Each structure stands twice: as structure tokens, then as C-alpha cells.
Amino acid sequence: MSRWEPGARERLVVAAVDLFTEQGYDATTVAQIAERAGVTKSTFFRHFPDKRELLVAGQETLSRLLAEGIAEAPAQASPLEAVADGLLRASSAMTQANRELGPRLKAAVAASAELQERDALKSVGLAAAMTAALVTRGVPDPTAALAGELGVLAFKRGFAAWAESGGGAGDQAAPTSQAQHEPKRELADYLQTALDELRAASASLG
Structure with a gap:
């Protein structure tokens, strides 16, 4: 082949x-x-x-997948549960190539004010897509906007953790016995963990 x-x-x-x-x-x-x-x-x-637009390659597809996942969540799902479905749908578009490129892209953004600005605009676009999908489900605007922002933050945190966990040298460095007993974590797992952490943090604000 x-x-x-x-x-x-x-x-x-x-x-x-x-x-x-x-x-x-x-x-x-x-x-x-x-x-x-x-x-x-x-x-x-x-x-x-x-x-500059190279940084946001795939943003349109990512926004669409996030919105589709939210739209197709069960009717009884809470706003954050719907966001979780959106994150799950979006994770399907991420490949090993995205994982390997993640840390290098992060370093490039950190070194350029212009790329940081474009990255911020990308986040705004993703949040807007999720917020609109939630509003369409009948979620009030303020709640939808907050859930959308949390969804973006969960995606960024989860993706960063997934990318930095390796999939290459990092995985190979793990002891054989540990690798045999610990299931491989997919991006969806990292995204859900990040969202759960943010949900708990939000609840602690009072």
C-alpha cells in the first residue's frame, strides 16, 4: 500500500x-x-x-463540527452537556498530524504578537459558533455565551494536554508494564476532563 x-x-x-x-x-x-x-x-x-491565515486552517470545519454536536445533543441535555457533545464531535476531525503539530504551533504563536492576535480571533469565532448553536436550542443568551466560552477554553486546554502528552517519543518513554495497564487516552478524553475541571471551577466561584 x-x-x-x-x-x-x-x-x-x-x-x-x-x-x-x-x-x-x-x-x-x-x-x-x-x-x-x-x-x-x-x-x-x-x-x-x-x-497569518495559516494559523486558522480548519477553523470553519471545527466551528461547524462544534455547532453540529451541540445541535444534535439530547433535548434534555444541559448547556454544558451539549457543549461536551460538540467537543466530542470536533475531536473526530483531529488527527495524529494535528497532535504532532500542536506544540510547534503553540511555540510559534507565543513568539509572535500578530499570531497571538489571530489566535484570539479564532477563539472568538469558535465561541460564537457554540453560543449560536446553544441559543438555537433555547438556551438564554448569557448562559449560552458563558457555556460557549467554557467550551473554547476546554478545547484549548484539552488539546494542549493531548498534544503535549506525545503520541510519539513521550509514549515510547513510558515503562512497558505501565503502558500495558493504562489505556491510551484519546483527544475526546482530554476534552471531557478539561470541561469537567472548568465546570467544577465555575461552581466554586460562588
């Missing part, structure tokens, strides 16, 4: 993150990203309007 090769869009994202990490966001040009990815500049612009 032939080895799967990522498409141009995926290669552009990986190339950009690598270059942002190696030489900084400001010093990286679209031409360099295209060259590293093995495509032309015109191919780059067919996928992205500028280099």
Missing part, C-alpha cells in the same frame, strides 16, 4: 509553522513557505489569503 502524502494545504501549514519556529513570523515570507512546502506562490494564495 502506498504511503499517504499530505496535500498542498497541509504541507503549507507544516512548512509555515516550521519556518515561524526557526526564524520568526516576521522574517518568514510567503515565498519561503511555498518553497519549503514544495508548491508555487500561486498555489499558496489559492489556499490562504496571507501567511
Whole structure:
């Protein structure tokens, strides 16, 4: 069976993150990203309007999956239970490639004010998608907005924990006996744990 090769869009994202990490966001040009990815500049612009938008590749799909999961939650589900269903649906779109890219992307964002701004806008977009889905279910606006914000925070915290847990060298470093007795945790598990922690933290606010 032939080895799967990522498409141009995926290669552009990986190339950009690598270059942002190696030489900084400001010093990286679209031409360099295209060259590293093995495509032309015109191919780059067919996928992205500028280099900043590489950071939010897949945001539209992620927003749609979050909203679909919330919409299809049981009628009796609480707002946060519906959000949990949205997170579960969204986790289905995350692959091992996303996991491996996560820490590198985090480092690139941390080193660039412009990427931090774009990352914040991405969070706003995801929260808006979840809030709208909850409102459609009949959840009052303030409650829906709070649940949407908690959903975004749970996704970011859970994804970061999943990505940093490895799946590569980190998993291989675990003792054999431990690996045999501990089930492999999927992204959905990390997202649910993060949401449960935030739910408990919210309850403690009084």
C-alpha cells in the first residue's frame, strides 16, 4: 500500500509553522513557505489569503463540527452537556498530524504578537459558533455565551494536554508494564476532563 502524502494545504501549514519556529513570523515570507512546502506562490494564495491565515486552517470545519454536536445533543441535555457533545464531535476531525503539530504551533504563536492576535480571533469565532448553536436550542443568551466560552477554553486546554502528552517519543518513554495497564487516552478524553475541571471551577466561584 502506498504511503499517504499530505496535500498542498497541509504541507503549507507544516512548512509555515516550521519556518515561524526557526526564524520568526516576521522574517518568514510567503515565498519561503511555498518553497519549503514544495508548491508555487500561486498555489499558496489559492489556499490562504496571507501567511497569518495559516494559523486558522480548519477553523470553519471545527466551528461547524462544534455547532453540529451541540445541535444534535439530547433535548434534555444541559448547556454544558451539549457543549461536551460538540467537543466530542470536533475531536473526530483531529488527527495524529494535528497532535504532532500542536506544540510547534503553540511555540510559534507565543513568539509572535500578530499570531497571538489571530489566535484570539479564532477563539472568538469558535465561541460564537457554540453560543449560536446553544441559543438555537433555547438556551438564554448569557448562559449560552458563558457555556460557549467554557467550551473554547476546554478545547484549548484539552488539546494542549493531548498534544503535549506525545503520541510519539513521550509514549515510547513510558515503562512497558505501565503502558500495558493504562489505556491510551484519546483527544475526546482530554476534552471531557478539561470541561469537567472548568465546570467544577465555575461552581466554586460562588
